[in-house]
Amino acid sequence: MQIIYQNIGKSLLALNSVILLLAFVFNDPFSWFANDYSHARNLIRPKGEIQKLVILDSQAQDNKSISSSTNGNTGKSIEDKNISRIEIRKAQEWKIFIDGLELPVDSTKFTALMEALLSLKEFTNLGSDGSKFGFDLPYKKIVMYDESGTEFQIEISQQTATGGGNYIRNADSDIYLMPINILNLLDKSDPLHLVDRKLFADLTQENSFVLEILLSKNSKINYKLGLNDKEWFFLEPEIIAANSVLVNELVNRLASMESRAVYLKEISNWKNIPSLELEIKYSKGVVRDDEVLNSEDLNTQLISERITKSLTCFAKDSDENTICKLSGIPLYYAMDTYQLSQFTDRSKEDFKAEIPTP
Structure with a gap:
């Protein structure tokens, strides 16, 4: 009888451990692999510096123009078409090109985006069935080109259930769970989010x-x-x-x-x-x-x-x-x-x- 009680006790202890582990993982799905994630191979591996970046909607067609209108009282500029294409190129400095217009880049926002993109890792491969992870809905494409002209493409769908990351698909159709919310850095509701809005940012006092x-x-x-x-x-x-x-x-x-x-x-x-x-x-x-x-x-x-x-x-x-x-x-x-x-x-x-x- 004592042996039976001991076995029941061990079973209950094991069951409680499993329940606690599941609760921990579901409440914080990224923390359990944080250390392993940081040591995984980079998803984007450029040869030298990135020289150009193109941001597109998955529905983008030949018409590459963007028009904008007010978004209530939010103070944003939003698309009134389902098509967008934003190109950011580096010469002496980064510039945004939209429908032939050359616009200044918000260096703080753009630097944060670039750092996030280059920190993405090949970790937690979820297969290639895009319909399970929002790729049957409109999503964002990002195409990057390095100094050698090599192209790197990723696609970003919906954020995860906890809102802390995104599902990202590479050029080989492999889907990864990422603990970084790239869509927040892009601000889907505002295609001009990366445009510099400071009028006199170059005004600095010297001697x-x-x-x-x-x-x-x-x-x-x-x-x-x-x-x-x-x-x-x-x-x-x-x-x-x-x-x-x-x-x-x-x-x-x-x-x-x-x-x-x-x-x-x-x-x-x-x-x-x-x-x-x-x-x-x-x-x-x-x-x-x-x-x-x-x-x-x-x-x-x-x-x-x-x-x-x-x-x-x-x-x-x-x-x-x-x-x-x-x-x-x-x-x-x-x-x-x-x-x-x-x-x-x-x-x-x-x-x-x-x-x-x-």
Whole structure:
């Protein structure tokens, strides 16, 4: 009898262990193979750096254009067709090409996507029956080309039940379970997700810096500021000390200015407003310590890099964002109206340094 009880006890213990193991695996299906996954062979093995990446819908056909429209109040640009093709190529820097348009890349988002793609592993092969893992529904294709011209193709279907990863199929039709959610990095609802939305991201202060802001039809907002030895000065018509704290805030806001959404074409429900043109000029260089601070010297020294950008705003969307065009970029930017007013409603007087009372 004692032997029978011992056997029953061992059986119950084994059963409990199996139940606990199953519960653990089903609640966290990736953790049990995390260590083995990191040592598996890479799914994408380029010879040298990746030079081009193409993102397509599984339903993409000969028509490769993308059009965009507003997505309610989410601030996204979304497809209004079931076809998409986005090509990202590297020359001196990465650029996005959509329907013949060349657009700037959001380096942070694109770097995260590339790192995720190159970290995918050949682990947990689930066979080749795509219908079990969402490949009978619309899915994303990614084709990558390395320096030698070698092509690497993967297909990404639905996310897993826990939402922590995706099913990915390679060119040999092998399907793998991946603990990385690539679709989140692509943002399926927004084909322009990887487009850089910062208007003045290249605005960085150095030892010496000149910033000029001109607003059309408003002579009060027309000023030229120079930075020297961490202090800001108005340069025209005469040199006057500026409030460096407020000017630094202005420059930081300008450098971080980002649109809420971007569009490839005008949308019919936009409301026209009186046109507003804001011109931003900035120059960078180095002024020697023995230079006398004056407008002529600064302009002479600051020839290493001079950038002029014009922002023309002409409409509002259904969310009351201000629609603007930036010189040289074939996009429409939906700008936060209040954020924009920080530059269009503040005159030179607002940035003058306070003169101490004797």
